[in-house]
Structures are given as structure tokens and as C-alpha cells.
Amino acid sequence: MLSVAAALGIVVQASAAPTLVIDAAKPAGKVSPTLYGLMTEEINYSYDGGLYAELIRNRAFLDNSKDPVHWTAFQQGNGAATIALDSDQPLNDVIKTSLRVNITAASAHAPAGVANDGYWGIPVKPSTAYHVSFMAKAARGFSGHVTVSIVSDDGATVYAKTRGSRLSSDWKSYSVTLKTGKDAPATAKAKFVLSVDQPGTLWLSLVSLFPPTWENQPNGFRPDILQKLIDLNPKFLRFPGGNYLEGDTVETRFDWKKTIGPIDHRIGHPSPWGYRSTDGMGLMEFLRWCEDMNAEPVLAVYAGYSLKGQHVNPGPDLQPFVQDALDEIEYVAGPANSKWGAERAKDGHAKPFPLHYIEIGNEDWFDKSGSYDARFVQFSQAIRAKYPNLKLISTYDSYRPHGPNAKPDLFDDHYYRTVDEFLKDAGHYDKYDRSAPKIFVGEWAAHESSFPPWDRRSGALPPTPNMRAALGDAAWMAGLERNSDVVVMHCYAPLLVNINGRQWRPDLIGYDSMTSYGSPSYYAFRMFSTHVGDEILKGTVDNDSVFASVTRDTKKGIIYVKLVNPTADSQQLQIRIDGVDGLKGTAEAETLAADPEATNSISEPTKVVPVDTRVSDVKPSFTYTVAPSSVTVLQLHAK
Ligand code: AHR
Numbered sequence: 001m002l003s004v005a006a007a008l009g010i011v012v013q014a015s016a017a018p019t020l021v022i023d024a025a026k027p028a029g030k031v032s033p034t035l036y037g038l039m040t041e042e043i044n045y046s047y048d049g050g051l052y053a054e055l056i057r058n059r060a061f062l063d064n065s066k067d068p069v070h071w072t073a074f075q076q077g078n079g080a081a082t083i084a085l086d087s088d089q090p091l092n093d094v095i096k097t098s099l100r101v102n103i104t105a106a107s108a109h110a111p112a113g114v115a116n117d118g119y120w121g122i123p124v125k126p127s128t129a130y131h132v133s134f135m136a137k138a139a140r141g142f143s144g145h146v147t148v149s150i151v152s153d154d155g156a157t158v159y160a161k162t163r164g165s166r167l168s169s170d171w172k173s174y175s176v177t178l179k180t181g182k183d184a185p186a187t188a189k190a191k192f193v194l195s196v197d198q199p200g201t202l203w204l205s206l207v208s209l210f211p212p213t214w215e216n217q218p219n220g221f222r223p224d225i226l227q228k229l230i231d232l233n234p235k236f237l238r239f240p241g242g243n244y245l246e247g248d249t250v251e252t253r254f255d256w257k258k259t260i261g262p263i264d265h266r267i268g269h270p271s272p273w274g275y276r277s278t279d280g281m282g283l284m285e286f287l288r289w290c291e292d293m294n295a296e297p298v299l300a301v302y303a304g305y306s307l308k309g310q311h312v313n314p315g316p317d318l319q320p321f322v323q324d325a326l327d328e329i330e331y332v333a334g335p336a337n338s339k340w341g342a343e344r345a346k347d348g349h350a351k352p353f354p355l356h357y358i359e360i361g362n363e364d365w366f367d368k369s370g371s372y373d374a375r376f377v378q379f380s381q382a383i384r385a386k387y388p389n390l391k392l393i394s395t396y397d398s399y400r401p402h403g404p405n406a407k408p409d410l411f412d413d414h415y416y417r418t419v420d421e422f423l424k425d426a427g428h429y430d431k432y433d434r435s436a437p438k439i440f441v442g443e444w445a446a447h448e449s450s451f452p453p454w455d456r457r458s459g460a461l462p463p464t465p466n467m468r469a470a471l472g473d474a475a476w477m478a479g480l481e482r483n484s485d486v487v488v489m490h491c492y493a494p495l496l497v498n499i500n501g502r503q504w505r506p507d508l509i510g511y512d513s514m515t516s517y518g519s520p521s522y523y524a525f526r527m528f529s530t531h532v533g534d535e536i537l538k539g540t541v542d543n544d545s546v547f548a549s550v551t552r553d554t555k556k557g558i559i560y561v562k563l564v565n566p567t568a569d570s571q572q573l574q575i576r577i578d579g580v581d582g583l584k585g586t587a588e589a590e591t592l593a594a595d596p597e598a599t600n601s602i603s604e605p606t607k608v609v610p611v612d613t614r615v616s617d618v619k620p621s622f623t624y625t626v627a628p629s630s631v632t633v634l635q636l637h638a639k
Contacts, residue, residue, distance in 0.1 A: 025579025027535040029485030036529035039491035041242030045498035047281035049119030077110030091205040113195030121188030138167035142200030301325035303361030314374035377403035412442040419472030429483035443493035446472030464519035465506035468596035478549035517605030582639035593630035
């Protein structure tokens with residue numbers, strides 16, 4: 001029989017039913033305990049407009065140096081106001097621009113002020129409390145109250161409203177709670193309004209609106225997105241990039257010292273993905289995020305190369321950057337009585353965070369100056385002298401020692417490939433030289449279109465991948481897991497996308513300001529990362545209609561069999577397990593199966609999701625029907 005994976009265009013020769021032979025007598029290696037993790041950076045509005053729950057866009061009026069973008073004058077009835085950026089009334093020596101609001105006419109019935117449209121709408125939900133805070137001052141003589149509200153786009157419907165205090169002529173901080181009623185609709189067709197009821201001039205800075213956050217943490221995260229990440233059971237979080245670490249220029253790199261402490265001292269910075277970051281998501285927030293997920297940071301330190309080709313010369317020029325990295329490590333993991341550990345304690349976390357891996361740069365194979373060897377040596381010598389137990393990751397794309405006494409512990413490999421390429425190369429690490437350095441696959445993803453992820457022509461496609469891509473992803477992950485004695489960590493990239501603001505596709509999790517959803521690839525990843533043992537068992541399939549990986553949980557006596565069928569036909573897979581005394585007759589199966597073109601979206605968030613079933617007649621040799629276009633995890637139980 002000739003089985004054609006129609007949508008994939010792959011011809012799979014399956015002359016007989018495939019057989020999977022599992023050798024349970026002798027484990028083939030240990031599964032890396034850190035195998036499944038996450039990679040993150042500010043791209044696709046991952047934090048601002050995403051995980052970082054702030055709802056006001058351009059809250060510090062720094063997004064654009066000429067216009068208060070995302071802010072408009074608000075006026076009702078005869079009320080009238082004009083707004084403009086003002087550098088004569090700085091909030092402090094970091095945030096040097098404020099918003100001047102001239103109220104030329106206003107009364108209790110005809111208020112005037114400013115409105116913000118948020119990240120594609122302010123999300124209104126019933127019975128919800130929002131935390132509002134802002135810095136404000138008024139011209140002398142103004143004694144009006146400020147009212148904050150969330151109103152419909154046309155201003156006709158008020159969803160929540162609170163009258164605040166009177167303003168004074170000095171900068172002061174104000175905070176109030178806004179509550180929607182139980183009958184409020186669920187809608188993002190809304191805006192935030194700050195208004196007054198008498199004429200005058202006022203200045204605003206750091207206008208902030210937070211919905212309920214994860215565990216009600218201040219400056220916190222969107223619970224729906226964070227929960228989806230926790231459900232992936234990640235063991236690490238690679239941050240802050242990616243290109244976001246490097247910046248377009250040295251000046252616009254992720255300069256971690258500017259991202260810590262109170263938010264009124266975070267100026268933010270331009271990101272390489274075409275928009276400005278508030279840095280509300282700063283180093284401490286990344287670390288808290290790790291802690292919330294019970295994952296460890298894989299900290300990428302800026303290593304002197306930026307995307308537009310600038311590099312810092314190794315030697316004295318690079319030394320301040322090396323020192324920054326040492327300080328950063330101390331901030332993350334140093335004792336609370338060290339200089340930077342004390343800063344961390346001041347920022348609310350006296351206990352050091354666990355830290356084992358440091359990545360030096362990102363994709364430094366792009367640095368055509370050839371400076372990476374010497375830069376890596378300079379960083380690694382300094383880091384190893386102070387922190388000999390940290391494992392160092394090189395971002396060069398092929399093995400090289402970099403220099404004397406500077407052998408990287410791991411290399412970070414990146415793969416953005418078509419589904420076909422992943423299927424063809426799923427055994428990439430099967431023949432990897434076991435004496436070579438370990439591998440961190442720090443970015444990977446299958447794209448189902450012919451456009452590579454960064455190609456704007458993919459703009460017509462949904463931001464998240466379809467089932468076909470998930471099949472490529474799962475076959476690839478099976479290869480990584482089979483080889484997790486050398487591939488010690490891996491993570492899909494990018495992780496997050498606001499569906500209204502993407503720069504890259506495909507992405508694992510999509511959202512707008514109201515809700516979020518996981519792509520089929522998200523579910524494939526979740527199935528893999530939540531069902532993994534500690535031992536690799538050799539599992540050999542005799543043809544390429546099914547891809548497999550087998551691990552065993554030695555404590556629970558469970559054998560996890562992962563099966564990926566990318567073809568359009570079901571496969572009668574003969575499974576033979578050698579070296580077990582016996583198996584319980586029933587097993588559990590979790591299966592993600594769908595038309596290859598099917599996908600999830602904001603409007604159909606759970607069209608493609610895994611389904612749990614029980615399998616009977618399980619024996620050391622049995623037949624399992626693997627559904628067409630499917631990813632399956634079987635849990636077999638040793639007797
Ligand atoms: O994941 C998107 C980008 O792809 C990353 O920022 C970069 O490291 C890679 O080129």
C-alpha cells in the first residue's frame with residue numbers, strides 16, 4: 001500500500017504495518033530532567049499587550065517623542081480639552097516627558113480629560129476590579145477632582161467609574177479601584193478615561209490600569225496566559241531573548257539595570273521588533289515568572305553583539321559588559337548581603353533564585369566580525385572565576401572550543417523549518433557524537449507555509465500554527481526526547497503572540513486583550529512535556545509512517561510511548577516491548593488528532609485539543625491503531 005500524507009506532500013512507503021520494538025531491558029540513557037522549557041522575549045507584544053497585565057498603552061508617554069500615541073482628548077457635552085507631550089514638567093530625572101492636559105471647558109455634566117485605547121481595546125468583564133494608579137499635578141489654582149472610568153468606545157456607556165482625590169500642584173501618586181457590575185458585558189470595545197469637572201491645566205505620568213493579576217501580584221501577569229504556561233510543566237525559562245537581548249544597537253540592548261526597581265524609574269527602550277518596551281517586565285518580573293512556574297531561569301547575558309552588526313571589541317571595551325553580566329548573575333543568585341543580591345532583596349526577593357545556566361549572547365554566528373571567540377573567552381573566564389559551577393552556553397551554530405580554557409558546556413542550536421524538513425530530519429541527533437558538548441535547542445518551530453517565519457508575506461495566515469505544523473513539531477520533539485542524553489534542554493519559539501500585533505509566525509499561544517488559546521503545537525508540546533520519564537528506552541520503528549520516542553518513569557513503573565503519525569492513513573502499529581515481565585492489560589492514551597489544516601483561534605480556541613481514552617488488551621506484544629494525522633501518548637504500566 002502506498003500511504004500518501006496528502007497535505008504534507010510526503011510520500012511514505014508503508015508496505016507493511018509498521019512495528020515499534022521497545023527495548024525495556026536496558027535503558028539507552030537518562031532523560032535530561034530539564035528537557036522541556038520555554039523561551040521568551042518581547043516580540044509579538046508578548047509582555048506589553050500580553051503576559052504583563054498592564055492595560056494602558058503608552059502609560060509613560062514615551063512611545064513616541066512627538067505625539068502622545070494611544071491617547072486622545074476626551075470631552076462630553078460642552079467639555080473641551082487638548083493634549084500634548086510636555087518636556088517642561090518631567091516626572092523625575094528618568095521619565096522626562098509628561099502629558100499636558102488643557103481643559104478649556106468642563107463641568108460635572110460635561111467632563112473633559114484624556115482617553116487611552118489600550119492594547120487593541122480595554123477588556124471589560126463583569127464583576128471585575130481594576131487597579132488604577134497615576135502620577136499627576138495641576139497648575140496652581142486648579143482644585144478639581146479626577147474621575148477615572150472605563151467607557152464604551154463611543155463614550156455612551158460607562159462600565160465602571162470612580163471619583164478620585166483632588167489634585168495638587170506637586171507631582172503625587174494616586175490610586176483607586178474601578179469595579180464593573182455583574183451585568184457589564186464582556187467586550188474590548190472600550191477605553192479608559194481620566195477626566196475632570198472644571199477647566200484648568202494638569203500633567204499626567206505613568207497612568208496605569210491593571211486587571212486582576214496572577215495571585216494578585218502587583219505589576220503582575222495575566223492569569224489566563226500564565227496558567228497556560230504553567231500547564232506546560234516547563235523546567236526552565238530562557239530569557240530575555242532572542243533578538244530582544246541584543247537590540248538593534250548596543251544602546252538598545254536589554255540593559256538589565258534599567259529594568260529593575262520602581263517602575264517610575266524604568267524608562268523603557270526600543271525593541272528590535274518595531275515597538276517600544278515599557279520594561280514593566282524587567283529582570284525581577286522574569287524571575288518571578290520563573291518562580292510562578294516552578295522553572296529555573298536560563299539567563300542570557302548581553303555579550304557585545306547587536307543585530308545591526310555593531311560589536312564591542314573584546315578587551316577593555318568589553319569589560320564593562322562583562323561586569324554587567326557578573327552583576328546580573330549576582331542579582332539573580334547572589335547572597336542577599338552581596339551588592340546586587342541586596343538590590344534584589346530591596347526589590348522584594350531576599351532569597352537567591354536557583355541558577356545553573358548562563359547563555360552568552362544570542363545567535364552570535366551572525367557576527368561576521370569574528371569577534372565571538374574572544375568575547376566568549378572573556379565572558380567565560382570572568383564568569384567561571386567567580387561562579388565555577390555555572391554551565392555556559394555558546395550561541396555559535398557549530399561546535400568550536402572558542403579558546404583556551406573556554407570550552408562551552410552547551411551549544412544553542414536554532415531550527416525554524418518547514419514541516420517536511422522536520423519530518424525528514426527528526427533523527428537529527430540520533431547520530432550525534434556523544435563525546436561532543438551537550439546541546440540546548442533554544443529555538444525551534446515548524447512552519448506549515450512556504451514563507452519562513454519572519455517573511456511578511458505570511459501575514460494572511462493565522463498567527464498560530466495548524467495541526468500539520470503540530471505533526472512536524474511532534475516528530476521533531478520525539479527526536480529531541482530520544483536524544484535527551486545530549487539534548488539537555490529545548491524550547492519552542494516564539495512562545496506568545498497578540499493576534500493583533502505579530503511580527504513572526506507561527507507562535508505557540510495566541511491572545512487578544514480578552515482571551516487566549518493554545519495552538520495544536522501547544523497541545524502537542526504539553527502532551528510531551530507532561531508525560532516524560534527519567535530513562536530513555538530504545539524504540540525502533542521500522543518505517544517512517546510513525547515517529548516515536550519512549551521513556552520510562554522508574555519510580556512509577558510507567559512506560560510513555562509517544563507516537564506521531566503524519567500520514568493521512570491510520571497505522572496498525574505492532575508494539576513489541578522486550579525486557580518487561582508483563583504489562584497491565586489497560587493503558588491510557590492521550591491523542592491529538594485532526595485534519596492537518598485544522599487550527600485553533602480566538603473564536604474557536606479548542607477546535608483541536610487532545611482527548612483521553614483507555615486502551616485495552618495491552619500485552620508485551622500488541623497492536624495499536626494510530627489515528628491519521630495524530631500525536632499520541634500511551635501510558636503503559638509495568639506489572
Ligand atoms: O524567535 C524569533 C527570533 O528568531 C529570535 O529573536 C532570534 O533569536 C531568532 O533569529
